[in-house]
Structures are given as C-alpha cells and as structure tokens.
Amino acid sequence: MRTFLLFWFGCLLTIAHAQQGDIHLVFKDAETQAPIEDVTVTVLRTKQNYISNPEGRVSFALTGVSSIQIAHSSYESQSVRSTALKLKENVIFLKSAVNTLDEIVITKQHPQKILKGLIENSVDKLTTPCRLKVYSREFFKRNGNYMFYNDGLLHFQISGKNKDFKNDILVEQNRSIGLVDADVSQDLLGYDLNNIMGNYYNFKYLEPLLEARARKDYDFLIKSYTKNDNYYLMVINPLDPVKGFKDDYTILYDKKKKIILEVSSSVTPNAVANAPEKRSVGARNLYKSNYKNIYRYAGDNEYYLLSSREEIGFERVDKKDVRTEIEVRNYFITTGFSRNEFSFKESEIFKDKALFNLKDKILTDYWNVSGLVPTPEEETIIKNISDEP
Incomplete structure (x- = not known):
C-alpha cells in the first residue's frame, strides 16, 4: 500500500x-x-x-x-x-527568411507622401477601445553613475480615434529605488505616462518628416525587405551637411495592409559632432537620443503598441564651468491586450507624469514576470542602487 x-x-x-x-x-x-x-x-x-x-x-x-x-x-x-x-x-x-540583398524600390509617389498615407492608415487601424497591460522600467544616470530606478505594472484603457486618442491609467503595482533630489528630478526625461500613448498612437515622432522642408533635409529611400516578402523598409537619413539635431529613421511596414510595424530612430553622429556647444546656464547639450517602437498586428481587431525602448543623454549647464551629465533609459512592454474595458473610480486614475512620484505598492514580484528579463548588467545596476544608503 x-x-x-x-x-x-x-x-x-x-x-x-x-x-x-x-x-x-x-x-x-x-x-x-x-x-x-x-x-x-x-x-x-x-x-x-x-x-x-x-x-x-x-x-x-x-x-x-x-x-x-x-x-x-x-x-x-x-x-x-x-x-x-x-x-x-x-x-x-x-533563420532569416531570405539571404539576398535588399533592393531599392522605385515608386511613382515620393516616399514622403507614402509615409503620410502609412501614418494616416495606421492611426485609423489601431484598435480602440482597448486595454493594455503594460510593464514600464526606467533607469536614471547622473555623471556616469546610476542613481535611480523605477518600474511598474500599469493598465492603459485607450479610447478615441485619430488625433483624439485618450487613455486612463491604473497603477497595479510599482516600486522606486534610489533617491532623486529636487535638483535633478525635473530632468527625468522618461515617459510622460499621460501623453505617451497619444504620441505613440499618432506617430508623433515622425511628424518632422512630413513637413514641406523635409524633402530638402532628408534622403527618403524605400527598400525591399527580403527577410519578409510582405514588408518594405523605408530608410530616411539627413542630407549632408547636417544642420541641427536630425535623426536617422527606419520604418518597417506591411506593403499590402499599409500599416507600420516598427519605427526606430537615432540622432546621427555627425549631428552631435557638428552641433554648436551651448554655454548658457540651464542649456542642454544633447549627445545621445534613440528609440524603437514595435507594433503588433494579429488581425483587424488586434493592432496595438507592443513595445518601446528609448534612451536620451545630455549635458546640462548648471553654471560656469559646472556641468551635469544626465542619461535616462526606458522600456515599455505590452504584456496583455484586451478589447474589454474595465471599470474604475475617478480617484483611482493615475494622473502624474512619472512613477517616481508615487508611493511604492508591491503585492507580488511582478518584475520577474514582467515580459522583459533584465540582463545581468541591469540586475547589477538595480542591486547597486538598492544597496546605496
């Protein structure tokens, strides 16, 4: 027995x-x-x-x-x-789908006009109303040292269409590690959580490319995307000589559905090298800026922001011969999508710009099931910040 x-x-x-x-x-x-x-x-x-x-x-x-x-x-x-x-x-x-070289695509329309149509169609196709379960993570660095970290599990309820996207945010859990004094907290240039979805759903970061003078400032090129026959890749680079801070852009899109799947950009090295140095107190000299957004299409009723990654670095002029380097790195992962709306009280809506102002609320080790595994380097950074007195 x-x-x-x-x-x-x-x-x-x-x-x-x-x-x-x-x-x-x-x-x-x-x-x-x-x-x-x-x-x-x-x-x-x-x-x-x-x-x-x-x-x-x-x-x-x-x-x-x-x-x-x-x-x-x-x-x-x-x-x-x-x-x-x-x-x-x-x-x-x-495995890569195809191993041949991408070829330049010749089009009757100027690529800028094609981009305008892609943005309009993508904005129209994005699924609303919907609810996104999102994990947010942010690292803050000052003068080469990591000083602050926060993450959170959020729920975005998105409604509206086109230029009138709206979202209500509920914070399920969150934590902040490290101390940020009043002198630098204003420079936490991470996600402004209450307008970030509007920016991403309206493709706001691509607006400079739609201006009339953009054809004189940028080279627009469309390439075949041999890794997937359904896609095209639009590559947009500033023309030399680069004037001001201009980004290199890549936009991956479905050529039949006319929707954007990925957007990435970074400030060109030439733009950083040739930018005049600002010396007035309070000025900021940018030396790093890049981001990448991925949108997920899983049918006509599921097209939404899947992830975002942003990084920015600049030198702030505090006073004569005194400068502070600030860097912020952010991650934004949609772990769950639903068309079902949830009910809530007005008092429960999160209305601040960033999580670092919010009191910690930890119910589970949500960061371990966040959808994005921290690298050993990131784990070390978080531990080191935690160990600071």
Whole structure:
C-alpha cells in the first residue's frame, strides 16, 4: 500500500511539473549564433506577450500546456508546444527568411507622401477601445553613475480615434529605488505616462518628416525587405551637411495592409559632432537620443503598441564651468491586450507624469514576470542602487 501511495504521489509530481513551471528561452541567429533582441513570444492560451532582451533571453511561468508563437520581423516565425521545452535553458535558433540583398524600390509617389498615407492608415487601424497591460522600467544616470530606478505594472484603457486618442491609467503595482533630489528630478526625461500613448498612437515622432522642408533635409529611400516578402523598409537619413539635431529613421511596414510595424530612430553622429556647444546656464547639450517602437498586428481587431525602448543623454549647464551629465533609459512592454474595458473610480486614475512620484505598492514580484528579463548588467545596476544608503 505504501509503495502504491509513493508511486501515485510521484505521478502527481510529474504531472504537476509538466503542467506548471518556469520556461527559459534563448534566441540566436542560426548562422551567426548571435543573440536576437526583440523576439516576440506569445503564449496562445493566455494571450500573454513577452519580448527578448539584448541577450536574446525570455523567461516566464506557465501553468498548463500551450502553443507558443515566436515572431521577429527579420526571421522566420515559429510555433512550438510548451511540452517540447524541457531543458533548463532552451536555445532556439531562428533563420532569416531570405539571404539576398535588399533592393531599392522605385515608386511613382515620393516616399514622403507614402509615409503620410502609412501614418494616416495606421492611426485609423489601431484598435480602440482597448486595454493594455503594460510593464514600464526606467533607469536614471547622473555623471556616469546610476542613481535611480523605477518600474511598474500599469493598465492603459485607450479610447478615441485619430488625433483624439485618450487613455486612463491604473497603477497595479510599482516600486522606486534610489533617491532623486529636487535638483535633478525635473530632468527625468522618461515617459510622460499621460501623453505617451497619444504620441505613440499618432506617430508623433515622425511628424518632422512630413513637413514641406523635409524633402530638402532628408534622403527618403524605400527598400525591399527580403527577410519578409510582405514588408518594405523605408530608410530616411539627413542630407549632408547636417544642420541641427536630425535623426536617422527606419520604418518597417506591411506593403499590402499599409500599416507600420516598427519605427526606430537615432540622432546621427555627425549631428552631435557638428552641433554648436551651448554655454548658457540651464542649456542642454544633447549627445545621445534613440528609440524603437514595435507594433503588433494579429488581425483587424488586434493592432496595438507592443513595445518601446528609448534612451536620451545630455549635458546640462548648471553654471560656469559646472556641468551635469544626465542619461535616462526606458522600456515599455505590452504584456496583455484586451478589447474589454474595465471599470474604475475617478480617484483611482493615475494622473502624474512619472512613477517616481508615487508611493511604492508591491503585492507580488511582478518584475520577474514582467515580459522583459533584465540582463545581468541591469540586475547589477538595480542591486547597486538598492544597496546605496
């Protein structure tokens, strides 16, 4: 009898282990073995999204069995069953769809006009009303040292259309680590949470490219995207000589659906090198600025912001011969999407610009199931800030 009970209990443990546990994935390029960042992993049973970090890593807990969808704009999509992921660390190699060179696409319309149409159609197609479950993470650096960190689990309820997008924010959990004095808190140039969705849903960062003079300031080029025949890549670079701070842009879009899937930009090195130095007190000399947004399309009723990554660095002139370097790095991951609206009280709506002003509310270790695994370097930064008196 005792032997039978032990056998039966062992079976239960085996079944429980098969149905519940942590899954660790590492994505690598099949040819170069290099880690792949921004791989989207979707657990189809729960509709939960995760995204790989710069080391190509994704970790999540899973109860039950599910198909797992793997997608990246530059690689072939895959689907695996959770039961096949039995190793402590499962390495998945992704293959580029095609290995030929991208070709320049000749169009009857100027690419600027095509971009204008892409933005208008994308804004119209973005799904609203909807609810996004979002994990936000922010690092703050002063004079080369990390001083402050915050993250949070937020719910955005988005309504409206076109230029009239609105959102209400509920903060489920949040934490702030480190102290930021009044002298620098105004320079936390991270997400202004109460207008960020409006900016992303209206593609506000692309507005300079639609101005009339942009044709004189930028070179617009459309290329085939051989890694996926359904996409085109628009590359927009400032013409020399670069005047003022101008970015290099890349915009990946679906050429049939006419919707934007990825947007990235960075201030050109030439712009930084040639920018005149500002010396007046309070002035800011920018030396770094880049961002990347990924939008997920999963059918006509699911088109939304999946992730955003922004980084900015500048030197602030405090007074003569006294300067402060400020850097901020932000991540923004939509882990869950729903068309169902939630109800709330007006008093529950978060109306501040940033989480660092909000009292900590920690119910679970939500950062470990956030959808974005911190790199060892980031974990060290957070620990070091935590250990500061």
